[in-house]
Amino acid sequence: MSQSSTEVARQSKPEDGGTYTTSVGVRHGFDRIFTLLLLVATCVGLVVLAVLLVDVALDGVPELDWQFITNFPSVIPEKAGILPALVGSLWLLALTSLFSVPLGIGAAVYLEEYAPDNWLTRLIEVNISNLAGVPSIVYGLLALGVFVQLLGGLTGGRSILSGSLALSLLILPIIIIATREALRTIPDTVREGGYALGATQWEVIRGHLLPMALPGALTGVILALSRAIGETAPLIVVGAAAYVTFLPAGPRDRFTAMPILIFDWVREAQEEYQLLAAAGIVVLMGVLILTNSFAIWLRNRYQRRY
Amino acid sequence: MSVETSRGAKSDPQVWQRESRGRVIRERIVKGVLAACAYVSVLTTFGIVLVLLEETLQFFRKVSIVEFLTSTTWTAAFPGPNAEYGILPLVAGTLLTTAIACVVALPVGLGAAIFLSEYAPVGLRRWLKPALEILAGVPTIVYGFFALTFVTPLLQDVFFGNKLYGFNALSPGLVMGVMIIPTVASVSEDSIYAVPRSLREGAYALGATKREVATKIVVPAALSGIMASFILGISRAVGETMIVAVAGGTLAQFTANPLQSIQTMASYIVQVASGETSRGSITYDTIFAVGMTLFVMTLVLNIISYLFVRRFRETYE
Numbered sequence: 105m106s107q108s109s110t111e112v113a114r115q116s117k118p119e120d121g122g123t124y125t126t127s128v129g130v131r132h133g134f135d136r137i138f139t140l141l142l143l144v145a146t147c148v149g150l151v152v153l154a155v156l157l158v159d160v161a162l163d164g165v166p167e168l169d170w171q172f173i174t175n176f177p178s179v180i181p182e183k184a185g186i187l188p189a190l191v192g193s194l195w196l197l198a199l200t201s202l203f204s205v206p207l208g209i210g211a212a213v214y215l216e217e218y219a220p221d222n223w224l225t226r227l228i229e230v231n232i233s234n235l236a237g238v239p240s241i242v243y244g245l246l247a248l249g250v251f252v253q254l255l256g257g258l259t260g261g262r263s264i265l266s267g268s269l270a271l272s273l274l275i276l277p278i279i280i281i282a283t284r285e286a287l288r289t290i291p292d293t294v295r296e297g298g299y300a301l302g303a304t305q306w307e308v309i310r311g312h313l314l315p316m317a318l319p320g321a322l323t324g325v326i327l328a329l330s331r332a333i334g335e336t337a338p339l340i341v342v343g344a345a346a347y348v349t350f351l352p353a354g355p356r357d358r359f360t361a362m363p364i365l366i367f368d369w370v371r372e373a374q375e376e377y378q379l380l381a382a383a384g385i386v387v388l389m390g391v392l393i394l395t396n397s398f399a400i401w402l403r404n405r406y407q408r409r410y
Numbered sequence: 411m412s413v414e415t416s417r418g419a420k421s422d423p424q425v426w427q428r429e430s431r432g433r434v435i436r437e438r439i440v441k442g443v444l445a446a447c448a449y450v451s452v453l454t455t456f457g458i459v460l461v462l463l464e465e466t467l468q469f470f471r472k473v474s475i476v477e478f479l480t481s482t483t484w485t486a487a488f489p490g491p492n493a494e495y496g497i498l499p500l501v502a503g504t505l506l507t508t509a510i511a512c513v514v515a516l517p518v519g520l521g522a523a524i525f526l527s528e529y530a531p532v533g534l535r536r537w538l539k540p541a542l543e544i545l546a547g548v549p550t551i552v553y554g555f556f557a558l559t560f561v562t563p564l565l566q567d568v569f570f571g572n573k574l575y576g577f578n579a580l581s582p583g584l585v586m587g588v589m590i591i592p593t594v595a596s597v598s599e600d601s602i603y604a605v606p607r608s609l610r611e612g613a614y615a616l617g618a619t620k621r622e623v624a625t626k627i628v629v630p631a632a633l634s635g636i637m638a639s640f641i642l643g644i645s646r647a648v649g650e651t652m653i654v655a656v657a658g659g660t661l662a663q664f665t666a667n668p669l670q671s672i673q674t675m676a677s678y679i680v681q682v683a684s685g686e687t688s689r690g691s692i693t694y695d696t697i698f699a700v701g702m703t704l705f706v707m708t709l710v711l712n713i714i715s716y717l718f719v720r721r722f723r724e725t726y727e
Contacts, residue, residue: 131619138621142529145521146538149545149591156548156556163559210447218441219448230716232451237642237712238705239649241676242458244683245701249461253689273454280451304433306440327547334549337651337676341683341697363551363652367684370555370656378559385552396547400540 160389164382172383177347177365181376186384188348192264192359193333193391195352199268200275200332205325207272208279209314212321215280216287217309236277243274244341252342260356262343267359270338275328282324286317319406326399330392336363362388462705465698472692478699484662484673486696487681495696497703499662503672504704507583507654508647510668514587515643519594520629520636526595527602528624539596546592554656557585562657573669577659580668586653594643597719601635602628638718645711649704651676675704 175185211232219225247270251259259265290313298308339361346368348360362384369381470478473495481496522542526535562581566574574580605628613627629636651674659671660681673681679697687694 135621142525145518146525152588210444214444214448241651246458336551
């Protein structure tokens with residue numbers, strides 16, 4: 105191998121007045137091998153994804169029945185269900201959207217439409233792209249320090265409210281970045297047309313820019329929220345409980361969520377619990393596939409070019 | 411509001427001016443509210459730094475910073491007079507799983523990026539790219555389950571037998587690598603895509619083959635973006651929590667052996683947080699000290715990646 109490669113190197117040296125002597129056939133042979141390697145690299149991820157989905161489905165689908173959806177967690181695996189986790193995840197989803205969507209879209213509108221080009225704006229931008237790279241568990245520690253301990257009297261401590269605030273801060277950068285990109289694709293003629301008719305900046309934003317940017321922003325919002333549904337680590341740090349035998353009645357109640365319950369089942373050594381975890385994953389992935397297909401449909405339906 | 415305006419239109423010649431003054435005030439209020447939304451992100455960063463700093467300082471009142479940074483024993487999960495608080499085993503575990511993930515994710519991600527931008531026909535690309543991005547959307551707890559119940563038994567049966575522990579660094583590292591492929595691929599592809607066509611055509615005109623153009627012209631030209639994608643991928647791996655928490659074990663060992671049980675910084679935090687820990691105890695403080703270390707490491711990586719990205723933007727835009 106090493107001999108042949110040195111030979112190629114020697115041959116390809118343009119000794120006789122700059123003519124290439126490596127055979128074109130050899131070079132094209134390398135090309136074919138290289139193309140094949142690239143194809144393999146592209147497929148590796150997809151193959152693993154397919155194996156993962158099949159593996160989870162084989163384990164989980166036989167466990168699924170209506171009882172699994174409507175029962176509470178139990179020490180008897182046959183009777184265990186995910187009802188409180190499902191309800192907890194829905195609570196988290198509702199509150200997280202309530203906090204993060206207006207904040208994220210507001211911040212994006214400010215940065216894209218109002219913010220002057222100065223060091224403060226650049227600082228905010230660098231800061232947002234940095235926050236997007238902070239590990240999710242660190243957001244959990246932030247929420248533990250601020251929402252659970254410092255503001256525990258307001259939030260109810262280890263509550264749905266604290267959990268959804270942690271998730272909101274976590275997905276805020278994703279929403280801001282997606283909304284800014286949607287606003288940026290709107291041509292300036294729309295803005296200038298509005299001003300020419302005497303509209304103020306806010307009237308142009310409310311009447312024209314926001315409706316036009318909505319599909320793009322909404323796609324980003326749905327992707328961000330589906331990330332929030334699947335997040336486990338920050339909720340564990342905030343202190344979601346695994347065995348909850350009641351349904352939360354308000355945002356200041358203790359809670360559990362689907363990923364938390366799955367994590368708890370995965371850690372049990374017994375085979376039955378592993379199968380329960382797989383069934384929980386099937387439900388979780390089902391929810392995610394629904395939300396993601398909706399996002400893709402939305403993007404294809406409203407994608408416009410100006 | 412509208413009733414008032416129409417009434418004023420008859421009697422008050424100054425109505426437009428009043429109206430416009432109202433509009434000016436409303437504009438100011440709206441701008442202020444929107445700016446406040448943008449400042450929430452700055453507050454978040456301040457919050458993270460302050461919370462981590464405060465509790466970390468609490469921790470260093472009880473444990474010396476020298477011990478924390480140099481001792482190779484971490485027994486914080488069992489607090490007592492003999493407990494040792496050296497973070498190196500957790501750092502070693504984190505770097506080990508990260509390295510394994512990088513062996514998978516960096517070449518595969520770059521290969522996929524080159525294939526998508528240079529080789530794949532437009533129709534195929536439109537399908538492949540979103541399909542790859544699904545990998546980044548799968549919740550990490552699902553990957554953890556997959557690593558523990560599928561990859562580890564597979565590795566034991568096919569390659570290592572009993573030498574591979576039930577909880578180990580290898581299996582979560584490999585699965586984490588697969589998870590990071592789309593991160594590396596999509597950032598690399600953006601920068602490869604930004605390489606001007608004229609460079610490729612110049613090389614073709616000199617008789618280069620497609621592979622030679624890809625490896626000797628396009629990749630070097632897009633190098634800063636590719637480096638940025640690598641560093642971003644590494645930063646993801648360093649901060650990844652659930653895969654290792656599920657499949658890596660809870661034994662903080664100062665080892666480079668991927669077949670053994672390990673603990674990373676993030677999975678230590680999960681282990682402590684999922685038990686009962688009261689505020690003020692030293693165990694409670696350790697998770698913030700470990701979190702601080704994790705935060706600083708990913709912050710440095712993210713800043714380096716940001717600088718690389720900015721360089722490639724300056725070159726071609």
